[in-house]
Amino acid sequence: MHWVNVAVMLVMITSGWGIYDDDVIVRGFHFSPFWRLGDWAAWSLNWHFAGMWFLVINGLFYLGYGFATGRFREKLLPIRPAEIVRTVVDTLHLKIAHEDITVYNAVQKLLYIIVILAGIAQVVTGIAIWKPVQFSGLVSLLGGFQTARVLHFAGMTVIVGFLIIHVTLALFVPKTLWAMLTGGPKLKPRTRVEGGHAT
Template identity: 70%
Template structure:
């Protein structure tokens, strides 16, 4: 929703000369309508994102799943991926490249909210605008954050389609985990 409506807003005043998004991939038939969609969906994103971040930090899930990242593991995972030997016997354990990509995606999401606030209310959030070197800088950072998330989505969805049981896990909340040392499941 944020990407499609963002592309609708973008077309009104392009950042990359010659780059326009066709109507088929835009949400909203013209910029003002896209902006309305953008602001409506922004609340879903921000509230969901906040709940996700609080949950991730408070329960230790982020530390447990996304850390540590070792250089040797990154090299080994890249090599295995290039040889199409993607390990997926345990979906609850992320490989080193997955960890990096998830952290990048979370940070890009946070960047989108911060730069979004800056370009939405540049007077009230003038400090934020200054952080990005002015309105155009914040706008550019907002656009680049979108590009990072689109790149992430493309890789993420492609890899998920290659390992179909991950799609089921993503939609249903993941496989049941065995509690360490216990016979039952949690």
């Protein structure tokens, strides 16, 4: 599921850049053709609206699984501010522990929550700019069509920012890559509770 997500996310992001370039939001900044998916805007748009289905279906499975099994509650909560500071300081000193990769540290938890929320926000702002008349109430809630469009762009930058941090840190801790590729180590629930970090 993770790798379907990766592929679909890359499709959504790069095709989104192709659509963005038709009318830039940040004046003076556009993506050169190398970074766009689709020969030109129509194909970027078609990629975007095809990828949409895969993303939504995959996303629903992921959220459904996360909530139904209690995985989110167990792995992502609670987050303590002091723990975040400690992990950031440790990371900046290149001390990335990860003795037990089944336990997320505070920064990981925070980043995963941010990216899950950003993903949901992308769906909501995406629906608003896709159907601004049928869902005009949603558009005015978001502050108007152009604001919704900017928010959709901002959500993309949050997700891309997450991906950069996520991939960089994963490369620092090679053993997580194996888990990412195979879907994670299979451990008994009890060993999880006994893991290194306080959860």
